[in-house]
Amino acid sequence: MKIRRLNINDYWELIRLWSKAGLPFKPKGRDSHGSIAKQMEANPDFFIGAFENEKLIGAVIASCDTRKGWINRLAVDPDFRHRGVAKALIAEAEKALRRRGIRIFCALIENSNSASKELFRKCGYVEHHDIIYFSKRDSNDV
Numbered sequence: 455m456k457i458r459r460l461n462i463n464d465y466w467e468l469i470r471l472w473s474k475a476g477l478p479f480k481p482k483g484r485d486s487h488g489s490i491a492k493q494m495e496a497n498p499d500f501f502i503g504a505f506e507n508e509k510l511i512g513a514v515i516a517s518c519d520t521r522k523g524w525i526n527r528l529a530v531d532p533d534f535r536h537r538g539v540a541k542a543l544i545a546e547a548e549k550a551l552r553r554r555g556i557r558i559f560c561a562l563i564e565n566s567n568s569a570s571k572e573l574f575r576k577c578g579y580v581e582h583h584d585i586i587y588f589s590k591r592d593s594n595d596v
């Protein structure tokens with residue numbers, strides 16, 4: 455497995471991966487081609503892919519608000535799971551965030567996603583049961 459930064463030429467492969475992995479995403483909003491291109495331009499090291507024989511088998515997007523770092527859109531191709539791909543991608547995302555001075559790493563995980571919860575526990579993340587996520591959106595597409 456090879457891990458490298460993604461660029462906009464990887465966009466359609468990324469969409470294929472998210473779809474195959476069953477990961478919900480926002481093709482008309484923050485995951486559109488134009489939006490991802492802008493995000494990649496601003497933070498090229500935050501888009502990370504895992505490849506097997508040049509095929510994209512896993513990906514993650516890091517983000518940071520200068521106070522905390524976030525692990526987003528983590529997905530691994532179902533044919534390549536249980537081989538440590540997600541663990542390696544999380545470690546790479548943390549490295550990219552550390553280079554920006556970030557020391558707190560966070561992820562939002564649906565309560566029903568046992569695989570992801572177990573994965574983040576394994577990677578040293580602690581669950582917070584006393585926090586409820588609030589968000590405000592200009593539309594359901596964003």
Ligand SMILES: CC(C)(COP(=O)(O)OP(=O)(O)OC[C@H]1O[C@@H](n2cnc3c(N)ncnc32)[C@H](O)[C@@H]1OP(=O)(O)O)[C@@H](O)C(=O)NCCC(=O)NCCS
Pocket residue numbers: 475476477527528529530531534535536537538539540541542561562563564567568569570572573574576
């Ligand atoms: C969650 C997901 C990213 C895990 O990818 P993966 O490459 O198979 O994970 P890894 O092989 O790196 O697993 C590392 C650890 O996570 C845990 N884990 C991973 N998949 C698991 C599962 N299905 N059930 C329970 N624990 C699991 C295990 O503790 C595993 O350690 P082990 O191999 O020593 O048992 C993958 O299942 C996926 O893409 N799911 C759909 C998209 C998704 O839910 N993304 C996360 C959004 S927050």
